[in-house]
Amino acid sequence: MSTTVGDAGAPRRVIAIVDDSPVEIECPAWCVIDHESDSLVDLADVHHNGPEISVSIPTGTGPRRVLTAWMSAWPYGLDLDGTAAGMTTAGLAVDDPAASTGECENLSAAQLTAFADQLSAHVDQLRRLAEQLSAANGGAW
Numbered sequence: 001m002s003t004t005v006g007d008a009g010a011p012r013r014v015i016a017i018v019d020d021s022p023v024e025i026e027c028p029a030w031c032v033i034d035h036e037s038d039s040l041v042d043l044a045d046v047h048h049n050g051p052e053i054s055v056s057i058p059t060g061t062g063p064r065r066v067l068t069a070w071m072s073a074w075p076y077g078l079d080l081d082g083t084a085a086g087m088t089t090a091g092l093a094v095d096d097p098a099a100s101t102g103e104c105e106n107l108s109a110a111q112l113t114a115f116a117d118q119l120s121a122h123v124d125q126l127r128r129l130a131e132q133l134s135a136a137n138g139g140a141w
């Protein structure tokens with residue numbers, strides 16, 4: 001399964017609820033969070049998330065989403081990893097964040113590109129493994 005990452009575009013002004021009060025904030029076009037229904041304690045908690053992309057792997061209990069990634073920005077405070085305010089990063093969760101602890105890594109564009117390069121090499125190895133598997137089974141499967 002995969003979704004498309006939203007296009008860049010003009011930010012919009014939206015209302016966030018901070019400490020039970022409406023606060024007007026700038027929200028990037030790629031953000032999918034409904035800030036009015038996301039009640040926050042502090043302005044530093046305001047963050048923006050883009051749409052998630054992921055791949056599904058087959059398991060004995062059905063497909064499982066892995067390698068979920070999304071853009072994330074914390075414009076007014078540090079995120080949990082100490083990323084500086086105002087930085088936009090890519091969140092990357094090894095497992096489905098909805099089904100796990102929700103832990104993820106925040107990566108820079110260079111880090112995400114390096115990971116994508118590694119993943120691309122891994123895909124080539126998976127294809128070679130599939131060819132070996134097919135040959136080991138006489139071309140069947």
Ligand SMILES: [Zn+2]
Pocket residue numbers: 026027028031032033035047048049
């Ligand atoms: Zn937003």
